[in-house]
Amino acid sequence: MPDLTETPLLLLDRDRLDGNILRMRNTLAPFDVTLRPHVKTNKCLEVTERLFEGAKGPITVSTLREAEFFFAAGYTDILYGVGIAPNKFAHAARLLEQGAALKLVLDNLQTARLLADFARDCDSSFEVLLEVDCDGHRSGIPPDSPLLVDIARLLEGSGVKVSGVMTHAGNAYDSQSRSDIEAFARQEREAVVNAAGLLRKAGFETPIVSVGSTPTALFAQDLAGVTEVRAGVFAFFDLVMAGLGVCDVQEIAVSVLTTVIGHQPEKGWVIVDAGWMALSRDQGTAKQRVDQGYGVVCDLSGRPVADLIVTAANQEHGIITSRSANPAAVQALPVGTQLRILPNHACATAAQHAGYHVLAEERRVGYWPRISGW
Ligand SMILES: Cc1ncc(COP(=O)(O)O)c(C=O)c1O
Structure with a gap:
């Protein structure tokens, strides 16, 4: 991962994006x-x-x-x-x-x-x-x-x-x-x-x-x-779509890059610098079979880390816990660790950001701005 040190920010995996577009085009082709x-x-x-x-x-x-x-x-x-x-x-x-x-x-x-x-x-x-x-x-x-x-x-x-x-x-x-x-x-x-x-x-x-x-x-x-x-x-794609069985978690192209800022070990919490301002308040998976809280926690390469999810979101603080209260999973994330959070609803999470930091093969290849407002 290149120099993306200041977080939170929105990442877009260009290869996943292209793969998802191709899938829709191929599905509709007949x-x-x-x-x-x-x-x-x-x-x-x-x-x-x-x-x-x-x-x-x-x-x-x-x-x-x-x-x-x-x-x-x-x-x-x-x-x-x-x-x-x-x-x-x-x-x-x-x-x-x-x-x-x-x-x-x-x-x-x-x-x-x-x-x-x-x-x-x-x-x-x-x-x-x-x-x-x-x-x-x-x-x-x-x-x-x-x-x-x-x-x-x-x-x-x-x-x-x-x-x-x-x-x-x-x-x-x-x-x-x-x-x-x-x-x-x-x-x-x-x-x-x-x-x-x-x-x-x-x-x-x-x-x-x-x-x-x-x-x-x-x-x-x-x-x-x-x-x-x-x-x-x-x-x-997003976690709501994954929960519906429409896509795989590995196909979700957007994520929020965040950094560990502290812990509450007795509560099993990891605190990160992505709260609802970066993730949105969307809890679209809450009514699905698996409630993903405010998002699934992944490592820098986009792979889910143990059974960690963001269970609470303040404006600029996110609280990560292990679904099975596994202390090893949270202890393995020292202050400064960067993580990627997969969104419940991609439209809502992307709307919290001014643009996409674009990744291809794990490298930053550009910044694509978004518009907002009416
Ligand atoms: C009128 C209309 N058309 C199309 C769509 C696209 O649906 P989806 O986001 O499931 O692709 C939406 C989504 O809200 C919509 O409101």
């Missing part, structure tokens, strides 16, 4: 779908570039800030995957005027009416995907609801074109088995294909049929009728 990766996971030009083989998109973003940033770097086909709010219409219109093929998402008549009025008043043209609720996870229109056609009819002839439907199988993250994930993938596909069918029957072309989450993208057995897959966390 299907007639486009990968529209969600770049909210990385928020970084260098990582996003590696998601494509020379192409500039298409991409999914979670903020208009990301849309703006990636558009400035040459990505034009951008889906803003969070329901649009009226206070963002003007920002979206600006991006469209500059030449972005920006697609917005909405799931209700109220937003549709407001967007149609805005488009008319400003003489702008918008493209939207109607959000479909495939599993009760959060927003969206039920796949068999007449509301889909009502919204499309309301927008007909306005400056807002309905280009398709999209859904996100968020409940797949609660799967207990591979067959659960496969069932969520079936449900996700059926929801958008049925919703697109309703719209087409009513005379709306509906060219885009968009699904996507990492678990369903990797385990879908049938994508007939789907035109694109959005997945994001697959590029990095």
Whole structure:
């Protein structure tokens, strides 16, 4: 490991990243779908570039800030995957005027009416995907609801074109088995294909049929009728994905480099300089079969150390303990020892940092900045 002495900092293993991207591309290759990766996971030009083989998109973003940033770097086909709010219409219109093929998402008549009025008043043209609720996870229109056609009819002839439907199988993250994930993938596909069918029957072309989450993208057995897959966390993977059986712990590409700053031997604690500011507060594995606390502790080469996890996180302090209260495991880590902590949720942990210290074959090969904010 090169000179990375001041911690905590975010590491990105470039070979694991490339391997994860290749796995997604190979998995989707037999299907007639486009990968529209969600770049909210990385928020970084260098990582996003590696998601494509020379192409500039298409991409999914979670903020208009990301849309703006990636558009400035040459990505034009951008889906803003969070329901649009009226206070963002003007920002979206600006991006469209500059030449972005920006697609917005909405799931209700109220937003549709407001967007149609805005488009008319400003003489702008918008493209939207109607959000479909495939599993009760959060927003969206039920796949068999007449509301889909009502919204499309309301927008007909306005400056807002309905280009398709999209859904996100968020409940797949609660799967207990591979067959659960496969069932969520079936449900996700059926929801958008049925919703697109309703719209087409009513005379709306509906060219885009968009699904996507990492678990369903990797385990879908049938994508007939789907035109694109959005997945994001697959590029990095994390402990939540490993807990679901979607990846191996050894495939997780991001980790937080931290240093041992002290011990509480009678409690079996090792104290490190990575608290929740560096790791995030995400405890996404708490409801899985194995609760990984705030992260799995690895050595400098990225291999898990005994059964150590971060069990508590203050702002700048992390507390490491052995799952089996093995005193030898914690005594072997003197002050100054550097460790790598694997994250529960890669998107949340990466968001705590300004950029990635990139490693290839255990050597530092660069620093890739991230953007943040809205
Ligand atoms: C709308 C939407 N699409 C796609 C994704 C990507 O899912 P994943 O992070 O499981 O790859 C997300 C993730 O939250 C999402 O909200």
